[in-house]
Amino acid sequence: MSVRSTIATSNGSAPGIPAAGAPRPGRSDAEIAERVDALIAQMTMAEKAGQLTQYFYFDLPPSEENPEENKDLDLPGAAPGGEADVEAALARGEVGSLLFVTDPAKINRLQRLAVAGNRHGIPVMFGFDVIHGLRTIFPVPIAMAASWDLAAIEQGQAVAAREARAAGIHWAFAPMVDIARDPRWGRIVEGAGEDPYLASAVAVAQVVGFQGDGLGSPGRVIAGPKHFAGYGAALGGRDYDEVNLSDSELWNVYLPPFEAVVKAGAGNIMTAYMDLNGIPAAGNHWLVAEVLRGTWGFDGFVVSDAQAVHDLRTHDFAADLTDAGARAVRVGVDMEMTFGDPAYVHLPEAVAAGLVDEKILDTAVRRVLAAKARMGLLDDPYVDEENARIVLADPAHRAAARTAAQRSAVLLRNESGVLPLTGPGSIAVIGPLADSRRDTLGPWVFDFDLDETVTVLQGIRDRAGAAVEVSYAPGIRPAHRRFPSMFDQFGGTVPVDPPGFDDAAELGRAVSLAEASDIAVVVLGEWQNMIGEAASRSSLELPGGQLALLQAVVATGTPVVLLVMNGRPLDLRWAAENVPAILDIWYPGTQGGAAVADLLFGDVAPGGKLPFSWPRTVGQVPMIYSHTVSHDPGHQDRRYWDEASTPLFPFGHGLSYGQFEYRDLTLDRNHIQPGQTVTASVTVTNTGERAGDEVAQLYIRQRHGTASRPVRELKGFQRLTLAAGESRTLTFPLGPAELRYWNAAVRDWVIDTTTIDVYAGSDSTADLTTSFTIGLPV
Ligand code: BGC
Numbered sequence: 183m184s185v186r187s188t189i190a191t192s193n194g195s196a197p198g199i200p201a202a203g204a205p206r207p208g209r210s211d212a213e214i215a216e217r218v219d220a221l222i223a224q225m226t227m228a229e230k231a232g233q234l235t236q237y238f239y240f241d242l243p244p245s246e247e248n249p250e251e252n253k254d255l256d257l258p259g260a261a262p263g264g265e266a267d268v269e270a271a272l273a274r275g276e277v278g279s280l281l282f283v284t285d286p287a288k289i290n291r292l293q294r295l296a297v298a299g300n301r302h303g304i305p306v307m308f309g310f311d312v313i314h315g316l317r318t319i320f321p322v323p324i325a326m327a328a329s330w331d332l333a334a335i336e337q338g339q340a341v342a343a344r345e346a347r348a349a350g351i352h353w354a355f356a357p358m359v360d361i362a363r364d365p366r367w368g369r370i371v372e373g374a375g376e377d378p379y380l381a382s383a384v385a386v387a388q389v390v391g392f393q394g395d396g397l398g399s400p401g402r403v404i405a406g407p408k409h410f411a412g413y414g415a416a417l418g419g420r421d422y423d424e425v426n427l428s429d430s431e432l433w434n435v436y437l438p439p440f441e442a443v444v445k446a447g448a449g450n451i452m453t454a455y456m457d458l459n460g461i462p463a464a465g466n467h468w469l470v471a472e473v474l475r476g477t478w479g480f481d482g483f484v485v486s487d488a489q490a491v492h493d494l495r496t497h498d499f500a501a502d503l504t505d506a507g508a509r510a511v512r513v514g515v516d517m518e519m520t521f522g523d524p525a526y527v528h529l530p531e532a533v534a535a536g537l538v539d540e541k542i543l544d545t546a547v548r549r550v551l552a553a554k555a556r557m558g559l560l561d562d563p564y565v566d567e568e569n570a571r572i573v574l575a576d577p578a579h580r581a582a583a584r585t586a587a588q589r590s591a592v593l594l595r596n597e598s599g600v601l602p603l604t605g606p607g608s609i610a611v612i613g614p615l616a617d618s619r620r621d622t623l624g625p626w627v628f629d630f631d632l633d634e635t636v637t638v639l640q641g642i643r644d645r646a647g648a649a650v651e652v653s654y655a656p657g658i659r660p661a662h663r664r665f666p667s668m669f670d671q672f673g674g675t676v677p678v679d680p681p682g683f684d685d686a687a688e689l690g691r692a693v694s695l696a697e698a699s700d701i702a703v704v705v706l707g708e709w710q711n712m713i714g715e716a717a718s719r720s721s722l723e724l725p726g727g728q729l730a731l732l733q734a735v736v737a738t739g740t741p742v743v744l745l746v747m748n749g750r751p752l753d754l755r756w757a758a759e760n761v762p763a764i765l766d767i768w769y770p771g772t773q774g775g776a777a778v779a780d781l782l783f784g785d786v787a788p789g790g791k792l793p794f795s796w797p798r799t800v801g802q803v804p805m806i807y808s809h810t811v812s813h814d815p816g817h818q819d820r821r822y823w824d825e826a827s828t829p830l831f832p833f834g835h836g837l838s839y840g841q842f843e844y845r846d847l848t849l850d851r852n853h854i855q856p857g858q859t860v861t862a863s864v865t866v867t868n869t870g871e872r873a874g875d876e877v878a879q880l881y882i883r884q885r886h887g888t889a890s891r892p893v894r895e896l897k898g899f900q901r902l903t904l905a906a907g908e909s910r911t912l913t914f915p916l917g918p919a920e921l922r923y924w925n926a927a928v929r930d931w932v933i934d935t936t937t938i939d940v941y942a943g944s945d946s947t948a949d950l951t952t953s954f955t956i957g958l959p960v
Pocket residue numbers: 311355408487488715
């Protein structure tokens with residue numbers, strides 16, 4: 183299954199969303215080039231530098247608890263001045279783009295300032311972190327990846343694009359396509375996990391969801407995949423810290439999702455913050471000029487991460503801001519994203535000093551203006567405020583979010599058929615996260631509506647109906663970060679200790695409710711401000727008193743269902759042995775609680791699969807399924823003397839309410855030459871008593887060659903729903919795209935003469951196998 187062919191079959195449309203394929207208004211490339219060149223010919227150097235600068239403009243409402251919030255944000259590297267400075271720059275006609283404004287009326291007001299201030303009437307482009315929804319919040323990206331459902335992923339971002347575009351936003355800083363193999367890194371929640379094949383497919387589905395048929399498609403926005411490149415491999419999992427990656431890891435693991443999104447036509451790429459092998463990403467000629475633009479032919483515009491051009495100074499790389507700006511624009515970073523004290527305002531000086539050729543500036547401006555032209559901004563820069571109200575309230579968007587949350591949940595364990603729940607008379611819902619709207623939504627959302635957010639408690643109450651007694655106790659107070667998050671300044675993100683909370687009495691009350699109920703549903707995990715950007719951690723334990731709460735509830739003898747609210751794997755060793763049912767619900771979004779109730783009561787079956795290997799303990803990380811073997815492979819599961827060196831749950835793991843058996847793994851031929859394709863087929867049967875969802879997975883292993891290759895590599899997958907007793911035969915092509923790999927010895931892609939073992943099954947430990955040869959004598 184090739185990434186592109188899979189998603190080409192879906193049309194990504196929910197009601198109201200123009201399908202990919204709908205006619206796209208706009209001008210031809212030649213007309214756009216002519217118009218843009220005419221503008222550039224009249225622009226001053228300061229106006230050009232302005233087009234290459236994107237300013238934060240904070241527009242977030244103060245929270246109810248603290249009306250002073252959001253007034254003066256303390257952001258790394260921010261200069262004083264803030265919004266007043268930005269408006270002054272707008273009045274001078276020296277702003278290319280603004281980010282963080284989401285209110286259509288404010289967008290129109292700022293746009294009027296921009297158009298009036300610019301001698302050529304060039305409007306600004308509005309960008310925003312539309313990560314997993316704007317008003318309708320979908321499950322967090324790692325959860326969407328866990329659905330392994332490319333149509334649902336595409337649809338989720340199509341809904342987000344429709345809301346964003348209606349609000350006046352032209353460009354989403356998403357998807358994050360960084361591979362993450364170290365769950366200490368908080369931004370693992372924003373990506374698709376550890377595997378380049380799955381992550382590439384998920385990334386492309388998101389780009390198509392955001393952009394439809396390309397820039398200018400109605401109701402769509404520019405996708406800005408990020409952070410180019412290697413950001414997920416931060417030393418020690420510490421956000422922003424240096425990254426050192428081998429040639430083989432870069433080409434085989436970290437770069438493929440970027441290459442896939444470039445091929446899929448993403449309009450923008452954002453560079454990363456950190457050094458990659460000693461060179462800051464925002465000033466990295468090899469990355470941006472050679473790989474992105476040269477090898478892959480990317481012709482969209484490149485933006486830096488926030489303050490990252492300015493930071494070329496703090497990297498001890500650039501001499502001063504003029505040097506920083508010159509070096510970034512020279513490698514091909516077209517736009518600087520800035521909190522203040524921008525480097526690109528110094529570009530005129532840099533040109534005058536001979537540090538940059540004006541032609542380089544013109545090329546960058548051309549790319550930015552072309553994006554504006556394609557988005558229709560040069561024709562109609564304003565947004566219809568009434569339409570925004572209608573689109574943001576669309577119930578079809580909430581329905582899509584509910585389906586997405588159903589499909590992203592992963593059933594990690596289900597002993598003795600505890601799930602689905604069948605006719606309990608009483609349910610005790612336990613844990614502070616069960617009743618927290620803000621945490622249900624997850625990190626990286628700003629424009630949500632808390633009132634319509636359905637918590638797990640609410641979802642269970644609504645679904646259970648009057649005949650079932652649903653009681654609730656938090657059991658413990660919320661846990662807190664030791665060091666605050668920069669996002670805590672945005673208001674409403676810090677969990678609040680309930681006033682007068684009596685720890686002993688509350689724990690006792692939770693235990694009593696569990697004792698008196700037929701089933702206890704315990705919701706545990708991380709509070710949403712503990713995951714995301716600047717949310718790395720040194721342990722994977724359940725924060726606060728959560729494990730003790732779980733142990734106390736389990737000790738009652740009442741059957742327990744554990745729901746995990748998380749964006750990274752947590753240390754669940756005790757739960758995996760002592761709790762009969764564990765469902766990973768992630769941060770499930772606006773409709774999260776409703777979807778969780780649908781799953782618990784069996785209205786739909788879970789079918790998500792882990793997009794990462796779930797380690798037992800932090801000491802094992804990074805832990806990946808696609809490792810190589812060397813000395814003493816027989817004891818690879820015992821590399822530590824104190825803990826098994828296997829995951830708690832393998833990559834690709836996830837159960838359903840059906841049972842799946844795989845048989846008849848066959849190939850259409852057993853010998854191919856390099857460049858040819860072999861097609862594998864396998865039959866999957868639901869041998870269980872209920873309908874269920876499964877993601878059939880195909881892996882390969884190369885037996886010998888010119889490099890050591892991983893013991894397993896994912897090369898195909900397909901999600902399917904099967905009724906009890908139903909079978910389906912699936913096919914998976916294995917061609918050059920699946921069989922090639924980057925060989926560090928020759929520094930190029932190769933397909934070896936070798937034997938390939940093929941495995942098919944439910945997860946990365948699948949053992950149904952067959953094999954074929956490439957280029958060997960028959
Ligand atoms: C993040 C980016 C984000 C940007 C704008 C940065 O700190 O790394 O992912 O798009 O801020 O909010």
